């Protein structure tokens with residue numbers, strides 16, 4: 001006895017299959033783009049800090065080496081233990097706590113990195129970087145970075161709309177720093193508007209784009 005199967009898909013089914021295939025192709029090219037790359041993730045003191053744990057986990061699962069830096073305020077929202085566990089690396093959280101004695105100013109770390117992601121990028125951190133300040137581990141690394149620095153801002157909608165924040169963002173963008181988000185939607189302060197951290201998938205997609213084509217971001221390079 002022999003059986004023969006024939007599959008005929010309706011148009012919507014065929015479309016859904018195509019979408020799934022494209023998605024899986026995109027995901028596998030993202031995975032290979034991240035394999036073996038060194039990413040620094042600077043976590044600032046915003047309520048969306050907890051979402052960045054998911055970003056770190058996804059980067060690690062895609063084969064990237066991830067080092068997390070946290071501002072003092074970030075540690076009010078998520079513990080370093082969470083990020084240390086997910087990244088498998090010690091968390092850098094203090095300028096003067098020499099985790100690595102051979103790299104006292106954390107300069108070598110920035111030289112080895114392929115990309116530095118700041119998420120959530122607070123209004124405060126954006127303002128500091130726009131004014132060349134570097135009195136904490138994240139702003140210091142950005143100042144010394146020899147790789148693309150990607151900002152993923154998240155804040156209250158009025159903080160985002162504040163002309164000073166907008167001026168600082170415009171200044172950084174004009175200098176060639178790429179941004180992802182923020183998105184519009186429901187905010188932790190219960191307002192609805194722009195200020196939500198981009199979804200993990202969008203952040204990862206932007207990272208892979210920049211790794212593929214670093215010229216799309218700041219022109220900083222290891223020799224400059």
Ligand SMILES: Cc1cc2nc3c(=O)[nH]c(=O)nc-3n(C[C@H](O)[C@H](O)[C@H](O)COP(=O)(O)O)c2cc1C
Nearest residue numbers: 044045046047048071073074122123124125154155
């Ligand atoms: C509960 C709470 C939530 C906050 N969420 C944000 C936020 O989402 N975005 C932001 O820019 N600032 C937020 N802030 C303010 C920052 O924590 C504050 O500006 C801090 O100085 C940022 O420090 P950092 O940029 O060095 O991490 C929040 C403060 C509190 C108390």
